[in-house]
Amino acid sequence: MFKYQFDWSVVLSGQYAEWLLSGIKVTFQLSVVSIIFSFLLGLLIAVMRMSNVRPVRWFAHGYLEFFRNTPLLVQIFFWYFGSYKILPMVINDWLNRTNFEFAAAVIALTIYTSAFIAEDIRSGVRSIPKEQMEAARSSGFSYIRSMQYIILPQAVRITVPPLINQFLNLTKNSSLAMTIGVMELTYQARQVESYTFKGFEAFTAATLVYVVISMIIAGLMTLYSRKVLNPIRAK
Amino acid sequence: MSKPIQGFFGYARIEPGELSMITFTEVNKWFKELHVLKDINLHVNQGEVVVVCGPSGSGKSTLIRTINKLEPINSGTLIVDGMDLSDKKADINRLRAEIGMVFQQFNLYPHLSVLKNITLAPIKIRKLSKKDAESDAMALLERVGLTEKRGAYPTQLSGGQQQRVAIARALAMKPRIMLFDEPTSALDPEMIGEVLYVMKDLAQSGMTMMVVTHEMGFASEVSDRVIFMDEGEILEEAHPKDFFKNPKHERAQQFLKEVLSPMH
Numbered sequence: 001m002f003k004y005q006f007d008w009s010v011v012l013s014g015q016y017a018e019w020l021l022s023g024i025k026v027t028f029q030l031s032v033v034s035i036i037f038s039f040l041l042g043l044l045i046a047v048m049r050m051s052n053v054r055p056v057r058w059f060a061h062g063y064l065e066f067f068r069n070t071p072l073l074v075q076i077f078f079w080y081f082g083s084y085k086i087l088p089m090v091i092n093d094w095l096n097r098t099n100f101e102f103a104a105a106v107i108a109l110t111i112y113t114s115a116f117i118a119e120d121i122r123s124g125v126r127s128i129p130k131e132q133m134e135a136a137r138s139s140g141f142s143y144i145r146s147m148q149y150i151i152l153p154q155a156v157r158i159t160v161p162p163l164i165n166q167f168l169n170l171t172k173n174s175s176l177a178m179t180i181g182v183m184e185l186t187y188q189a190r191q192v193e194s195y196t197f198k199g200f201e202a203f204t205a206a207t208l209v210y211v212v213i214s215m216i217i218a219g220l221m222t223l224y225s226r227k228v229l230n231p232i233r234a235k
Numbered sequence: 236m237s238k239p240i241q242g243f244f245g246y247a248r249i250e251p252g253e254l255s256m257i258t259f260t261e262v263n264k265w266f267k268e269l270h271v272l273k274d275i276n277l278h279v280n281q282g283e284v285v286v287v288c289g290p291s292g293s294g295k296s297t298l299i300r301t302i303n304k305l306e307p308i309n310s311g312t313l314i315v316d317g318m319d320l321s322d323k324k325a326d327i328n329r330l331r332a333e334i335g336m337v338f339q340q341f342n343l344y345p346h347l348s349v350l351k352n353i354t355l356a357p358i359k360i361r362k363l364s365k366k367d368a369e370s371d372a373m374a375l376l377e378r379v380g381l382t383e384k385r386g387a388y389p390t391q392l393s394g395g396q397q398q399r400v401a402i403a404r405a406l407a408m409k410p411r412i413m414l415f416d417e418p419t420s421a422l423d424p425e426m427i428g429e430v431l432y433v434m435k436d437l438a439q440s441g442m443t444m445m446v447v448t449h450e451m452g453f454a455s456e457v458s459d460r461v462i463f464m465d466e467g468e469i470l471e472e473a474h475p476k477d478f479f480k481n482p483k484h485e486r487a488q489q490f491l492k493e494v495l496s497p498m499h
């Protein structure tokens with residue numbers, strides 16, 4: 001008969017709990033840093049995708065197709081194992097001196113997620129009446145400034161729900177960073193399991209933490225959109 | 236010489252003079268195969284108030300939208316405030332900052348408060364300090380009777396209030412020309428008066444204005460000239476008195492009968 005002794009103390013105190021805690025910290029850092037970068041990059045790509053300069057638009061289009069349609073894991077491996085070949089020496093040196101695994105994971109998560117965010121923002125922009133752009137242009141704003149002050153702020157407000165979704169995906173996807181040795185939550189849970197054989201406890205704890213982190217991120221976003229971004233269509 | 240009197244909006248009053256603000260010469264425009272502006276010749280001097288009227292689809296909106304190049308023209312020349320709009324090197328954003336535009340649907344920025352709607356362009360384009368821009372904006376809001384709405388958002392305002400804010404927003408740039416495209420057509424009848432009141436004062440302050448409207452009261456009271464368009468052509472151009480008393484063109488007579496009839 002298979003008999004499994006549950007032992008929750010393993011994950012609640014002592015050395016192994018500390019591992020998990022440090023994993024939580026890394027997952028949180030990895031997610032938040034990547035969320036910020038992916039949002040900014042997504043905005044930029046969305047604007048480029050809508051540019052009326054053809055090469056710029058084509059570049060953005062290629063970017064979107066490429067990064068949305070290749071597996072994230074492959075992209076993580078690419079930046080971790082392959083970027084030596086294409087990045088300039090100075091950047092490689094700097095990355096090596098800092099935390100190369102972490103940086104590679106941030107780059108991969110940022111680029112991958114930015115492609116999805118760009119598409120969400122673009123459909124948000126499409127839903128803004130064209131008269132808004134006309135009003136902005138007719139008061140003397142350039143295309144870029146009109147985007148910056150008038151169109152994107154409205155588009156982002158509309159895009160908050162799909163953005164929350166992308167940010168949660170990113171947080172979950174960050175667990176793939178363990179494959180290149182980033183000591184985030186899943187990595188640490190795996191460590192605890194292999195030292196204690198308490199896999200059930202370790203991964204249950206990790207699962208709960210992902211749920212909580214996701215809830216915190218979604219909650220913060222919702223709060224931010226309610227308090228800081230005022231509602232625009234109060235009809 | 237007439238003494239400059241201070242206009243309602245604080246501009247020195249300028250009698251319609253010889254300074255040319257808008258000149259169309261043989262202007263044509265097509266939307267694909269549709270010929271929407273046909274050999275337009277038109278001249279507007281500084282301080283003149285010109286009303287454009289005509290049936291739906293006659294090209295009125297297109298005509299005034301060419302003036303700030305929201306619609307580019309296909310042939311002819313169009314010179315606005317000394318700038319040739321067909322010149323590829325012309326700095327169109329600079330010109331647009333000098334031309335205020337008021338739309339039928341107001342087009343206020345829904346994510347910004349009334350005050351921010353008005354101060355955005357002066358701060359970002361004119362590089363005014365926030366403090367100066369806000370005190371200008373408050374003065375304009377006082378003129379249009381909406382100081383207490385400074386913190387409101389556009390969706391919280393009535394149509395008439397939104398349109399008055401839109402006029403204040405355009406005036407905040409201290410424009411040299413104001414364009415209006417059916418500014419009262421989307422309003423409930425009881426709100427038309429408050430907007431026309433603001434526009435009349437602006438007209439009397441010496442602002443150069445081109446106004447697409449079917450408000451014939453406005454046309455006869457404050458305009459210097461009425462232009463009647465039909466199917467992309469200017470069929471008639473006359474002093475409002477002459478235009479209303481004896482319109483020459485048959486289609487203008489027909490049009491006037493329709494807009495002036497009480498059944499309308």
Ligand SMILES: Nc1ncnc2c1ncn2[C@@H]1O[C@H](COP(=O)(O)OP(=O)(O)OP(=O)(O)O)[C@@H](O)[C@H]1O
Pocket residue numbers: 266269271289290291292293294295296297298
């Ligand atoms: N962007 C566009 N693309 C194609 N056709 C257009 C466009 N804008 C206007 N038109 C057409 O050009 C013609 C003139 O339009 P315009 O909007 O200037 O008329 P209008 O006199 O302002 O009419 P209304 O009184 O209905 O506002 C119409 O036949 C219209 O359908």
Ligand SMILES: [Mg+2]
Pocket residue numbers: 295296297416417
């Ligand atoms: Mg029109």
